[in-house]
Amino acid sequence: MKRLFLILLICVTTMSVFSQNTRDNTALILIDIQDFYFPGGDVALEAPEAASVNAAEVLELFRKKGLTVVHVRHEYDPGGDIHTNVAPNPGEKVISKSEVNAFLNTDLLEYLNQNKIENIVLCGMQTHMCLEAATRAAHDFGFECTVIADACATRDLAFGDQNVKAKDVHASTLKTLNSYAEVVTTEGFMAGNKK
Numbered sequence: 362m363k364r365l366f367l368i369l370l371i372c373v374t375t376m377s378v379f380s381q382n383t384r385d386n387t388a389l390i391l392i393d394i395q396d397f398y399f400p401g402g403d404v405a406l407e408a409p410e411a412a413s414v415n416a417a418e419v420l421e422l423f424r425k426k427g428l429t430v431v432h433v434r435h436e437y438d439p440g441g442d443i444h445t446n447v448a449p450n451p452g453e454k455v456i457s458k459s460e461v462n463a464f465l466n467t468d469l470l471e472y473l474n475q476n477k478i479e480n481i482v483l484c485g486m487q488t489h490m491c492l493e494a495a496t497r498a499a500h501d502f503g504f505e506c507t508v509i510a511d512a513c514a515t516r517d518l519a520f521g522d523q524n525v526k527a528k529d530v531h532a533s534t535l536k537t538l539n540s541y542a543e544v545v546t547t548e549g550f551m552a553g554n555k556k
Contacts (some may be wrong), residue, residue, distance in 0.1 A: 388428065389431070389483075390495065392491050393487070394409075394413050395434055399444060407527035411514075413514075416484040420447055422554060431453070432454065433456045433458060462491075462498050470502060479505060480506075486514050486515070488515040489515050497541050507542055508545070513535075515530045
């Protein structure tokens with residue numbers, strides 16, 4: 362019973378967050394979904410393909426609704442292209458950055474303010490780095506944030522003699538981000554936005 366209540370609460374929260382948004386005040390920000398994070402790239406992550414497919418589903422929803430989309434890419438070579446699963450359409454904003462935080466030394470904040478954005482939905486890579494940094498910064502700038510948990514990916518990390526599996530890095534980061542954002546699944550988010 363508790364589990365059913367929790368699932369219903371997540372769905373209702375997701376629906377209420379997005380249903381209050383309008384075409385003019387909601388943006389999707391896709392963080393660093395780039396080729397170098399995929400198999401064969403310099404910094405291959407755990408299951409980036411699945412995350413990018415989920416991000417593409419959310420992206421398609423935003424495009425259908427005519428909502429603002431921002432693609433953020435880290436300046437990196439080789440493999441710096443945005444992955445084909447979420448490649449920008451003509452006219453969609455693309456921001457290149459050299460910092461972890463997508464707001465630092467870019468025009469992201471200015472662009473969001475110019476477009477009267479109040480709510481941000483975030484997907485991206487790596488969960489514990491650029492996605493986390495953008496979410497925290499967006500929250501601190503006063504935006505209401507939603508993170509699509511399974512549209513993000515990360516990798517195993519080592520600290521001293523400890524090795525931390527990607528799934529644990531991902532989970533602990535998302536748990537922390539609960540203080541800054543609504544953290545939902547792609548399925549939950551899409552279910553709340555069928556109209």
